[in-house]
Amino acid sequence: MPRFRLHARVPDLRVGAISDLEENMPESDDLLALVTDQRTNFLYTVANLDDTQARTRTTVSELTLGGLLKHLGLVQRSWLDVVEGTAPAKIDWADLDPDGNRMTDAETLPGLLEAFHAAAAAFDRTAREETDLDREVTLPAYPWSPPEPVVWTVRRVLWHIFREIAHHSGHADIIREALDGASTTLRMKEAAEKGQ
Numbered sequence: 455m456p457r458f459r460l461h462a463r464v465p466d467l468r469v470g471a472i473s474d475l476e477e478n479m480p481e482s483d484d485l486l487a488l489v490t491d492q493r494t495n496f497l498y499t500v501a502n503l504d505d506t507q508a509r510t511r512t513t514v515s516e517l518t519l520g521g522l523l524k525h526l527g528l529v530q531r532s533w534l535d536v537v538e539g540t541a542p543a544k545i546d547w548a549d550l551d552p553d554g555n556r557m558t559d560a561e562t563l564p565g566l567l568e569a570f571h572a573a574a575a576a577f578d579r580t581a582r583e584e585t586d587l588d589r590e591v592t593l594p595a596y597p598w599s600p601p602e603p604v605v606w607t608v609r610r611v612l613w614h615i616f617r618e619i620a621h622h623s624g625h626a627d628i629i630r631e632a633l634d635g636a637s638t639t640l641r642m643k644e645a646a647e648k649g650q
Contacts, residue, residue: 482581485612492619493574496526498641499626500563508563512632519629520557520566522622527570528554529618533611534577536591537584544595577615584608 500508500519508520535541557566587609595603630636
């Protein structure tokens with residue numbers, strides 16, 4: 455299996471911070487470094503907001519920054535259940551939270567950030583403790599799943615989390631720029647210049 459090497463510093467935003475990555479780290483650490491980097495980029499996008507801004511729609515989409523933050527916390531938690539073997543075998547439409555992608559009036563940005571960080575820490579801990587990235591896990595059957603069971607490796611789950619966070623980070627960039635002109639790329643540049 456080809457491996458890649460990361461030689462970077464990413465800021466500590468309470469998501470399993472990584473500094474000076476080692477040359478011979480385990481593959482799971484390589485993968486988690488990418489996931490952590492994407493989480494960090496996403497967190498730049500939701501930084502310095504209040505609850506009203508986090509709930510604000512800035513495009514024709516229903517997506518908001520608070521809703522994306524909530525969704526990514528729930529996604530990490532649900533994939534943790536898959537890796538641990540505690541996910542339900544089947545999830546029907548009625549089982550899905552209609553507010554799973556929406557920040558409700560009762561929710562706060564600090565509360566969603568806390569849930570995001572807790573889910574990330576739990577997921578990372580489980581991924582680091584995994585001794586076999588080729589171990590297969592069966593995904594829950596969703597209404598959109600094919601009729602036959604879907605089986606992935608733990609490695610593929612890690613790559614999926616990376617893809618999910620990267621995908622929604624792009625959405626978040628657009629929403630944030632439309633909200634107040636803030637640029638995630640500029641924030642990344644500023645952090646790099648400060649050695650973070």
